[in-house]
Amino acid sequence: KSKELMMATTTSTDNTGLLDYLIPHFEKETGISLKWTSTGTGKALKLGQNCDVDVLLVHAPPAEKIFIANGYGKERREVMYNDFVIIGPENDPADIKGKNISEALKMIKSKKVVFISRGDDSGTNKKEKLLWKNAGISQPDKEKWYVQTGQGMLASISVAEQRDGYTMTDRGTYIKYQSQKGGNATLKVLVEGDSILLNQYSVLTLDPKNCPNAKYDLALKFSGWMASPNAQNLIKDFRLIGKKLFIPNAK
Amino acid sequence: MDFIVAGFIKAIELLISGDYSTWTAVLATLKVSTISMLLSVGAGLPCGFLIGYFDFKGKKHLRTILDTLLALPTVFIGLAVYAFISRQGPLGELGLLFTLTGIAIGQTILAFPIVTAITASIVENIDQDLKLTLVSLGAGKRNIIATCLWEVRYGILTAAVTAYGRVLTEVGISMMVGGNIKYHTRTITTAIALETNKGMFADGIALGVVLITIAFIVNLSLSFLRKQ
């Protein structure tokens, strides 16, 4: 019973099926049983702060650093990444295909084409806000063309599809979306490849000072395992419709 | 625990400061709940009356089905409505997806069985003597319905208030059909869900308090209908 670990994670790791694929291996190798609850990054961090879980798997590096700085988290271990892409309708009304990210966003703004934002303060959303800032555009909160769904990535993609709009998504979820559409997804990847678009996932352990009851040692074991060559290989091999979703990068 | 206290304080702030996004959510909530209540009460009262008043073959089965409809999950209703009004759906042309009207349709489906089932069970309880009295006083069909419902008005009020509570607090339909789009289809409940997901528990509580305040004001203004 003591060898039981409770993790909070973001929806993307769960929704893509990565955890269902990965965790049985972890349990088998370590004898630790892992339960997880998947939620928004903000809530996952909050659950960690309140000591309701033992370990976190999230993807919002700036927020993670603050989390540790505040004395809630101890180690932060980068384990894998994927990348963000801008997707949109094939006919590309704002004409952003192939442009760099800042230019693309400027085009969208000037043409006032619908852009779907998750608006939920998730890792993805935080990244998106950063991109607007980098492009020198103030956060278009109340613009008519700027639609904030406050929902998960897939739901937001589906809104973009229904509204013929653009959105920013992590590649993993996009591939999931493609797989569901059986290959005839109406939204295509239009902007990709910028280094700023990297989406880093990390395992966070909780600071035992803040959460003496949290199973710090088991959490360390988990983050260690995630960085182990074995796990990294498993992550590398995880595919959906033949496409890789995450790229292991543990140091 | 602290976030609860913080939430209550924040609720007062939100209400006093007239925070724009809160007020648009309040308005959206009021709009959809009013429409769906009008529709579901308008349809549910007569249906409930007919089911409760008359004895017919299969009545018991109909009641069982009706009771089962009380357990329609909101996400399920949301999905079903979505299927109809999404672009690919049969009613896609109407452009109801991500609109308050779309949410109201779903909420009407949610509230209708509640209004109908409770009304039916209250009407079923009506004294046989009342029926006989109305018939013997020469009341026509409409008069019988209106008078019977008026006789059990306190019960009907409970049916409506229960349905109202359900509609006001549902998330699944608003999320699925409305899309929780800020300033447009974001209702208080979807906003609460969002804040909670963000880990902003105090904000979730605050919005919850706002919702309950709305419910309280509505119920207070209905309470003149209560038995004195």
Place this chain on the structure above:
Amino acid sequence: MDFIVAGFIKAIELLISGDYSTWTAVLATLKVSTISMLLSVGAGLPCGFLIGYFDFKGKKHLRTILDTLLALPTVFIGLAVYAFISRQGPLGELGLLFTLTGIAIGQTILAFPIVTAITASIVENIDQDLKLTLVSLGAGKRNIIATCLWEVRYGILTAAVTAYGRVLTEVGISMMVGGNIKYHTRTITTAIALETNKGMFADGIALGVVLITIAFIVNLSLSFLRKQ
């Protein structure tokens, strides 16, 4: 539209094939809803009786408050329960977070006002002559409560069934307090939410159909209590 049809087919598959994750969710759902119904009916019937039966000062106000409690958002209840049972909360020691018991507590809070309000409104309707008759036959307090409730048993059934529908379909509490942990605290509704979030609409519909099937079976087995 297609996913609705696909969902129904999938529902049958799930039920027949005995899919493990579905069955654990079904069991979790049955467990929490049974506990919360027992608790809320056990507490709500007597409370509703007292409020409906006796005339006292402030009764009207109490009814208004009760009606307002019908509009407690589930996420709000979820947050409040979370505040108490989170490790940092006053009841953190009990380890109720992410357990079915925790969910059941929240659902009891959800169902209690529904049972109480509908019961009160039905008891309020009880013939004055029944009260006088019971008193004059020498019934004690307990007898009066039991007999009055039995007299209005069909109405009470509706109160319970309505509350049951609410409990069965709620997501907010199960999600917040239970954490939607696979094989543990995942209920059908949180599973539906998850599938829908994943875009697996057909699976969402399928699980919805499973839930409605459960509700149907429960209601069918209760229907012997109905007026013949």
Place this chain on the structure above:
Amino acid sequence: MTKKDLIYYLKEIRHFYGDTKVLEIDDLKIEKGSITGLIGPNGSGKTTLLRVLAFAEKPKFGQIFYKGRPEFPFSSTIRSKVTLLTQKPYLLKRTVFENISYGLKIRKDTDKLEKRVIEALNNVGLDFKDFALRKWHELSGGEAQRVAMAARLILKPEVLLLDEPTASVDTESAKLIRKASLKARDVWGTTLVIASHDLQWLYSISDKQFSLFKGNIFATGIENIISGPFENLDDKVVKKLDDGQIITLDVTQKKECIAVIIRKKNITIELFESTDKIFHNQLSGHIVSMLLEEKRGDIMVTVFVHDLTFVLRVTPDQISNLDLYPGKKVVLKFSSSDVEWIK
């Protein structure tokens, strides 16, 4: 009597609750503008018959003609013409005023409403000022009964069916209800059918009486019904009373018989037993009441013979001659063949 003068004609009516037959009326005619009294023990079918007459209950078999027209399924127009005061009057959860004006309101006939409500309340002896604004539950039993009556009277209906209108009403109010009923007949031509256990009151108001017994109807006035069990004795049937007296009756039917009617005209009242052979039955009892039948000036005399009750009609002369008064011992005589069996 032409067919047009009949307001009701019931033909071969049979009604059941479950398997139990509660009404078996082969032929019942009620004339326009008449006042008909219904008498009968509890459960004899009075209320059921009134409901059928009110078109509120459809008999399983048989036909009802209203003014010569068959009337099932009933039209809605007829409902507004026939009005029933139920046995347990139900008041709407409103004020007395609203209760009384309800029928007029649904007829959209609200001319001089207040004046008419005042009049209706007066008709049942209630003061408008005191009662109009009371809520339905702020009334005593008899007051509620009278409000319900007022709510019927105000409609000036073509047919007024009253189910025990005086059951919990005081003597003065019973007189008022009688007056109002007679007025309804005389002024608006209303036809009345009234069920009541208060025989004197019923006789003071009705032109014609029917007795009901187990769903069967018997014309002409107060019938004396003796129910079984009976014993067989030779070719007769007898009923033994606990005090030793024996009633001997001829068997006229082979069917199982449950009761026997002895018409009052066949019963003779005397002070002493006689040896007259035609009277097989000579029963001792005592008079308990003597009531005036205001219509005819005759007197209804009720005699207790052990635990049986007999009612007969006697003229004032007979009373003077025999010096009859309540408490006086008398002998009732009738022939064993003057009976009608009820199957």
Place this chain on the structure above:
Amino acid sequence: MTKKDLIYYLKEIRHFYGDTKVLEIDDLKIEKGSITGLIGPNGSGKTTLLRVLAFAEKPKFGQIFYKGRPEFPFSSTIRSKVTLLTQKPYLLKRTVFENISYGLKIRKDTDKLEKRVIEALNNVGLDFKDFALRKWHELSGGEAQRVAMAARLILKPEVLLLDEPTASVDTESAKLIRKASLKARDVWGTTLVIASHDLQWLYSISDKQFSLFKGNIFATGIENIISGPFENLDDKVVKKLDDGQIITLDVTQKKECIAVIIRKKNITIELFESTDKIFHNQLSGHIVSMLLEEKRGDIMVTVFVHDLTFVLRVTPDQISNLDLYPGKKVVLKFSSSDVEWIK
């Protein structure tokens, strides 16, 4: 009569509904084992008084002593001793059997239950086989009333309060209820208080009668109450009847008077007017009924004087001498000073 023989003693009871006083009883004593009759027009307070006696309604002012002990707030033990049959009897939504056995069940006294239910049903003239398993709504009005009565009788209560127990019950059943009530008193020592509009029945059962009028209670039997409006004439007060007759009454109180009681012992019945000076009032009317008071052998004679009703008690001799019978014209005589005013 020692204090211990009193089962009830009501002292300065005042009860109100809203602002209206509905009970004003300074002193009422009811003896153990007695049968008390309550008479009075609709709304006079009979039901209210019975509720107070049943400890089901707490009067606003005043004290109730039960067997010498003050009994408010009432103990639960007393509730199981005092049983009230309400005016509109309510049957539980169960079978007849369950309705009748309900009181015993809550007393956990279920020994030989079926036998006792059979007996209770017999007491009200209903057949066990036919009725026990019927549902509450499968009864006629009078049958329901009798089932409710049986449910009270089976309890063998210390006090049995009956609110119009014969209101919709047939004559035979009324006789049965009388018999059962008397048996309850004689066998179990039950004290009964019975409100009824059926005077003959009430007189045949009760030892003592009280009249209620607007909440005031008056001892000894049938009172003749004449309500206002009155007119002042010199130092007297008069009531004019529509037919021209005038009743003259002495004013005894300066307060606003609403009605006057004329005790029956002060009224003389004769055939013709006389010039006797002591009778200021000589009213012509006619007899409408003569009822036997079985207890005393006297006869209650009801006389209509235009629209007033007078009830007097007459001996058989008087009847023979005057040759009285229903329908006979008579003159009622009484002095204008033999009256009691009700404020």
